[in-house]
Amino acid sequence: MxxxxxxxxxxxxxxxxxxxxxxxxxxxxxxxxxxxxxxxxxxxxxxxxxxxxxxxxxxxxxxxxxxxxxxxxxxxxxxxxxxxxxxxxxxxxxxxxxxxxxxxxxxxxxxxxxxxxxxxxxxxxxxxxxxxxxxxxxVGLRVSGALNLRLRCPDEWKARAAVLLAGNERWIGLNPGASFGCAKRWLPERYAEVGDALAARLSASVAIVGSAAERSLGESIAERMSVETRLLCGRTDLAELVGVLSSLCFFVTNDSGPMHVAAALDVPLVAIFGPTDWRETAPFSQRSRLVREPVECAPCKLRRCPIDHRCMKSVSVERVLGAADSLLSEIVRMEGVM
Ligand code: SF4
Structure with a gap:
């Protein structure tokens, strides 16, 4: 050159x-x-x-x-x-x-x-x-005015996800883990409550995604739920995870990699933030809502909470469901269907 x-x-x-x-x-x-x-x-x-x-x-x-x-x-x-x-x-x-x-x-x-x-x-x-x-x-390159972060799920990945989600047409997803550390995790019992409520509202089943290390966390949520759940923790490679996420009608997630992938796929989502900086890592999507409580120690960016995890404990089920309802109403208003 x-x-x-x-x-x-x-x-x-x-x-x-x-x-x-x-x-x-x-x-x-x-x-x-x-x-x-x-x-x-x-x-x-x-x-x-x-x-x-x-x-x-x-x-x-x-x-x-x-x-x-x-x-x-x-x-x-x-x-x-x-x-x-x-x-x-x-x-x-x-x-x-x-x-x-x-x-x-x-x-x-x-x-x-x-x-x-x-x-x-x-x-x-x-x-x-x-x-x-x-x-x-x-470094001297041109950058476009419009930000294009969209991700299109390849058909083959969708087909692989369809095998994992066989038996039901409509799914919401829960992502209760966060590989960075437990401080980023919202409470499992609240995930279960939100999952049941959203599944009833959207006539959907619930897929719980995560890594193999998060399987017991996923199990603890599935055990508490009354709707049909499918535990996918540790059962998806990245291509399958993208396929599963692209098949969801709604996603509830901690601040995590799957959150950003779901946002790139334009999946409607609610993201729950605690110790991380919402200005730096908010989901980049119009079809998202971010829920956090303004506690004085956030954002600490720690992997483990050194005190009482108040940033996550103060986020209620009602707030998350309220954010989901607000987003769903907006989507129906703007797009006519959900
Ligand atoms: S120190 Fe504060 S912001 Fe950090 S994890 Fe604990 S409660 Fe959350």
Missing amino acids: TSASPPGRIIVRAPNWLGDAALSLCAVRDVRKNFPEARIEVVARPWVADLYRAVREIDGVREASRFTDFVAAARGFDVAILLPNSFGSALQVVMARVPERWGYAGDGRRPLLTRKASVPPGVRSENETFRYRALLAG
Whole structure:
């Protein structure tokens, strides 16, 4: 690549968390708009890689787990665009001999980058998607005015989800876990109550999603519920999870990766926030409602609550159902059906 010629091969290093990956989709599409002719690939951790396989602007997805995998995956590219801020992600593309390395200049990696961006003060406390856009703008790329974070579920993933959801047509989803830590979890008995109430209102069954580690949490909720539930914790890979989420008529969730994926799929949802910063990680969707109580210690961003978990305990079932009702009424008003 000379200074005059556009790059032929671009590798985008994906964020490590599912939620951040969902919020990066707009930036990835903007990379494509800047370089319509380039081969653009994404290198990602295995647990987020599939998300990028559903994005048609991307030509290929490489999975990497170890440091050396990332180095190997980046070899032969002209440009690396680094969405994570870590020193290690910059060092990997230096070791892969990628000539152009673009990213934020934090974490001591300024000398490793050939184009460096700084986080503008205005986006420091905003949704992560704005940080990714500001990164692109900061390294001299154009960013689109309209934010496109939409995710289209491939038909094959929907078909796999249909097997998991066989027997019923209409489903709401509950996502009571949060891999970051238990401080982000709303109370299981309240999830059960909300699940029963919403299932009755929407004539739906309830799917409980989550990881294998969250299975006992899911069981404790299912045991309390009176409507039909299907426990999917640990039974879905990412493609199936996307398929399940895209099949839901409503979703109730903690602040988590599945929340951002459901928002990208335009699934109506209520998100319950406690210790995390609602300005940075709110679901990016018009068809969402965020519920939180303004306790004085939030956002603490801790994995475990050091006091009495008042941020979550003070969120009542009535508030969550009220938010759901308000959103459902708005959807009916705007779209005529639910
Ligand atoms: S310290 Fe406050 S904000 Fe943090 S988890 Fe505990 S109650 Fe929630």
